[in-house]
Amino acid sequence: MRRLFTLALLLAATAPAHAQPRVFDMHVHLRDGAASAESFEARQVDDDVDLGAYGAMWFGGPHQALEGQLQQVRAGNDRIIALAAANPKVLPIATVHPYDGEAALAELARVAGQGVKVLKIHPHTQRFDLADPRVLAVARRAGELGMVVLTDNAGIVADDTEDLFNLALRAPYTQFVFAHIGGLDFRFWNVLALARTAEGVFAENIHFDISAIVVLMADAPIEDEFVWTLRNVGIDRILLGSDHPQLSLADTVDALERLGLTPEETAKIRWGNAQRLFGLQ
Structure with a gap:
């Protein structure tokens, strides 16, 4: 019995003390296609992050999808589809x-x-008005096609939180992910706790990724408010994201772990919520 107990202690000592559920990264910019993917995945091995899957977009930085650039947009979409088919x-x-x-x-x-399940639009870099009816038409069509709409919500564009809330209300059959949960305007989203009390108003179709902002909020003077907001909008609605290459996934995961959430809450944010929303295996 003593030998078995000693063996158990040895195994516990050699197992990773930081072992955590796998990670889904919602927000990865692969500006150089397969080369960027290879570099990103290698970085996770070096950083000892158990990367299960990640949402990858071809645009960002010098590669933008502007109005009238139909051929470039189609070619970029084809490249990311081909990459996903191989990875x-x-x-x-x-x-x-x-x-x-x-x-x-x-x-x-x-x-x-x-087979694409996610559409990303970005009012700041793509230079469009969220309140324009053409945005609503795209959002509604995406929902009809079973696509989730990911859009920037970093507070860079004036009134983007209010406009996005109204967009989600007007497209109730479309699932949305609002990136960066409003940036430093994250407090606005506590309104969802009240929206749920108004019958027939909110369709529970809003999710958030906490890319970038979580790194800023961990250990910040307003960290408790940020955690309060996450719980008000619903932990089941929160996804992890790094915004690579601007920020690293390892730093993002570390920031999440420092928020003081329960293990069950962090597991949902790391993997479980994305698994459910996107049908990950």
Whole structure:
């Protein structure tokens, strides 16, 4: 019996003390395609992060998807689809420009037909107004096609939180992920706790990724408010994201662990919520 007890102690001592559930990264910019993917995944091995899968987009930095650039957008979407076909960890994220009207809707249908589950639009870098009816048309069509709409919510564009809330209310059959949970305007989203009390108003179709902002909030003077907000919007609605290459996934995971959430809450944010939303295996 003593030998078995000693063996158990040895095994416990050699097991990783930081062992945690695997991670899904919602927010990865692969600006150089397969080379960027290889570099990103190698970094996670070096940083000892158990990367299960990640949402990858081809645009960002010098590569933008502006109005009228239909050929470039289609080519970029094709590249990320091809990368995902060759790499089971990649959840491809496509884009369109809402102001391209019918052409944007046609591209949505095309990429959805090739298995793309996520559309990313970015009002700041793509230079469009969230309140424009063409944005609503794209969001509603994405929902009809079974696509989740990921959009920037870093507080860079004035009133983006209010406009995004109204967009989600007007497209109740579309699932949304709002990146960065409002940035330093994260307090706004506590309104969801009240929206749930108004019958027939909120369709529970809003999710958030906490890329970038979680690194800023960990150990911040307003950290408790941030955690309070996460719980008010619903831990089941929170996804992890790094915003690579701007920030590292290891630093993001470390920041999440310092928020003082329960192990069950962090496990949902690291993997479980994304697994449910995207049907990950």
